[in-house]
Amino acid sequence: MKVSYHGHSVVKIETNGTNILIDPFITGNGTTDLEVKDLRADVILLTHGHNDHVGDTVELAKANDALVVAPFELATYLGWKGINTHPLHIGGAHEFGFGTVKLTQAFHGSAYTDEETQQIIYTGMPAGILFKAEGKTIYHAGDTALYSDMKLLAKHEIDLAFLPIGDNFTMGPEDALTAAEWIEAKKVVPMHYNTFPVIEQDPKAFAEKVKTGEGIVLEAGDHLEL
Numbered sequence: 001m002k003v004s005y006h007g008h009s010v011v012k013i014e015t016n017g018t019n020i021l022i023d024p025f026i027t028g029n030g031t032t033d034l035e036v037k038d039l040r041a042d043v044i045l046l047t048h049g050h051n052d053h054v055g056d057t058v059e060l061a062k063a064n065d066a067l068v069v070a071p072f073e074l075a076t077y078l079g080w081k082g083i084n085t086h087p088l089h090i091g092g093a094h095e096f097g098f099g100t101v102k103l104t105q106a107f108h109g110s111a112y113t114d115e116e117t118q119q120i121i122y123t124g125m126p127a128g129i130l131f132k133a134e135g136k137t138i139y140h141a142g143d144t145a146l147y148s149d150m151k152l153l154a155k156h157e158i159d160l161a162f163l164p165i166g167d168n169f170t171m172g173p174e175d176a177l178t179a180a181e182w183i184e185a186k187k188v189v190p191m192h193y194n195t196f197p198v199i200e201q202d203p204k205a206f207a208e209k210v211k212t213g214e215g216i217v218l219e220a221g222d223h224l225e226l
Contacts, residue, residue: 001013001133001134001136002014002015002223002224003160003223004221004224005162005189005218005219005220005221005222006033006221007030007031007195008023008192008195009023009025009053009140009162009191010023010029010034010055011023011140013133015098015099015133016097016134018042018099020099020131021043022044022045022046023046023053023140023142024039024057025051025052025055030195031195032220034220036059040064041060041066042066042067043068043096044060044066044067045068045070045131046069046074047106047127047128047142047143048106048108048110048123048126048127049073049110050110050111050143051113052195053142053143054112057083058081061078061084062082062083067086069101070085070088071089071103071110071124071127072087072088072089073110073123073124074110075088077112077121088103089103089125090103090104090125091103091104091105093130098133099131099132099134100131100132101129102129102130102131103128103130104129105128105144105149106128106141106144107144107145108126108144110124110125110126111123126144128140136160137158137160138160138161139153139156139158139161139162139183140161140162141162141163141164142164143192145170145171146175146179150182151182151183154184159185159226160185160186160187160188161180161183161189161213162189162190162191163180163191164176165191165192165193165203166193166200168198169198170192170199172201173206173209176190177209177210180213181212186213186214188207188213188215189216189217189218190203203217204217
């Protein structure tokens, strides 16, 4: 399994011949190395409905006939736009041909903002994602604050975790270090930082302080083999 990071919260997983994108915010993302026109996606996993996570989902899903897996309300909203969706909800899991997806809690908001009409569209509860395939478990925390039930995630024996460190909108580095300790992931990669001035952080300083597991900084386009 090949797992790569592409700036902000964009993660790509290649497993069992399937290309999976998580939170594909490409257009307008100054930290990514990707271009929408070059991307192939069989599956798109979404943590919540904020614009910097839904990103280019509709265009990518239509161009690739991709399946979009998302929290129920967000999946319903995207389904109305003519794309193929599979709804899940917090605590629910589903086994697909490419792996198992389970949604976890995330303490945050979830709404899509239509700048043209100045409307904010409610898209249900935000989530984190536990993805299991090839005997490995990946945790993508989405956007979240620190919460004590993260301790329960340790039972999933997480091989690789992506944790937000940007602060202001999500956990900052201190809380993310606590989260890393609680979830006991073997490898921890910081995400959701330096995209905007208000979330500028030093990812290397964070990674060096990770004590439970190995802290690893991935630049946009870097990958790990699991």
